[in-house]
Amino acid sequence: MSAQKTAKEDKHRELKLSMEVFFSNKSAVAGLVIFLFYFFDAIILQFFPQVMPFKHPYSLTPNYVNPIPLPPSKKFPFGTTYPGVNLLTAIIKSIRLDFWLSLAVVVPGAFLGVIIGIVATYFGGLVDEVLMRITDIVFSIPYLVLAIAIGYVLGRTLDSMMIALILVWWPLYARYARSVTLEVKEITFIEAARAAGSSKMKIMFRHILPNSLPPVFVQMSLDLGTIMLTISALAFIGFLPAANLPELGYLTSLGYNYVETAPWAMIIPGMFIVLFALAVNLMGDGFRDVIDPRRRSAL
């Protein structure tokens, strides 16, 4: 009974220490706050679109009467872009799609990668060699080019963009998870577990997996930004032919033809991409501090 209680207290103390480490890093907190804005925007528009005063929450509303971009004004705080799209509402709608798409790439990519990384270290030898060779081969094509090729084969839609990015991204996680797992495998407590007679399976999933997850989570939070950048780059070069899709990269490409007369039509949606990528980077650095034992003991 008392042992259980102290374990609970330990956990509580650990959590408190983690919070302290994270909140002592001001830029990480700023990143978290910005991330939460994007997160709530995505949640509200995905699940409670009726809260927002939008007639069409999942598509852009063009205004062909006045298609030329207008500068920011009282009626349009961020101005408009071609064809007469109100940038403020368009950006609010776009964040939903970009956020969920990045998440839909990172989570399956990391899941696949961690499973493969653990399988590689568990079996070792030939299996490890073959799996790592496959990641090498996928790495040998620049990911943007590979995504374009996969997109052509599957047809250029939103779904195929997601599939292409997952196929491009898992090797990164497989390699990362493998290196983390190999590192954890060498720590003394694994040896202790083996000495105590734990089965290989139990060591793999009870001891190694939970301890290799935190670094993977940090990598995931950093990658959310990278994937948002990749999605927007793909959308900018015309990967998504279906117009009217609220997506930040597509919004910037709408303004591209007016870059000389209406720079805001590109700069403002672009800023929201940069803001997100910056925020998750700062946040990820904060999370890295949390799992770093040196930072923990410094406090």
Place this chain on the structure above:
Amino acid sequence: MLLFIPTLIGLTVIVFTLLHIGGTTKLLAMYLSPRLTGAARAHVIAELDAKFHLNQPVYVQYFYWLIQILEGNWGITNTPLYSGPVTQAIAIFFPNTLILTIFAAIIIWLVSIPLGVHTAVNRDKPSDNAIRVASLTFYAMPWYLIGVVLIIIFAVYFRILPIAGTVNPSLVVGLSWYHNGISYPTHILLIDALLHGDFKVAWNAFLHLIMPSVTLSLGVMAALIRLMRGTMLETMDQDFVNFARAKGVPEKVVINLHAKNNALLPVVTNFGYLVAGLLGGVVVIEDVFSYPGIGMWLTSAMLNNDMGGIMGGTLLFGLILVTTSLFLDILYAKIDPRIRY
């Protein structure tokens, strides 16, 4: 080093698989000119059928396809930029991409190494923080946005640099070595103009190269500065650096001779990632600046559903990356005697 060949085979397997996911029609699309109709089309299809043995199992077809690729029969591309054999399109577009990446690599090398050393030496001082914030911002920016910001500043506002393309068209009218946007003999306008002694065109071509290469380098530079800073900080903590300081070597010499050279090794090892980053960036940046290289050809192939262009570009980029990593491996073994394959 032996891994070179399996990786190369894996690369061709990936491209072949992509070609075959939608059945043989996609493979035919790569070799069949869309302009053919009627009897001529049926005739060419029958010919391709015989050449690629399309009635055989897929794994047999792979070898026949590989033979064609090795013989230089990469199919046909049909885009507004260029239509004709893929290998010829590569011969025309690749030199432009090459000079762009070389310019960008030179800028990256000249700027990021000194900046990395500077930030490490002046750790946590205002200049270090400023450079770190700036490089993080560039790191978080999509490449095309960096390009657009540069265009707005230098081409639209100050009007000192040209907006897009490779040369001012009015300068190359009537030149004997320039036809239809292609210069001869090297296909690189800057070098061809120098070869023919036309310095006005050469200067103009150089001006057109500045913005794309700076954009390309800014996107990749941030990661290299960060890496250089990290390894430099690590090296400066080591015993031999402290020893050099203790025996009275001036701090400047300690940093530039003892620490910097040793900190460079991990940076050189990561040069392969840099090449990969450059090749990925080329796709977007050439599109922004309408710079006729492999990247712009690839995007135009994507927009026109041109199989030959997409697969040719994918295969080419893969080949470049694999061979560069092979050469780098050999180079490390030469530089660092601890590495033996």
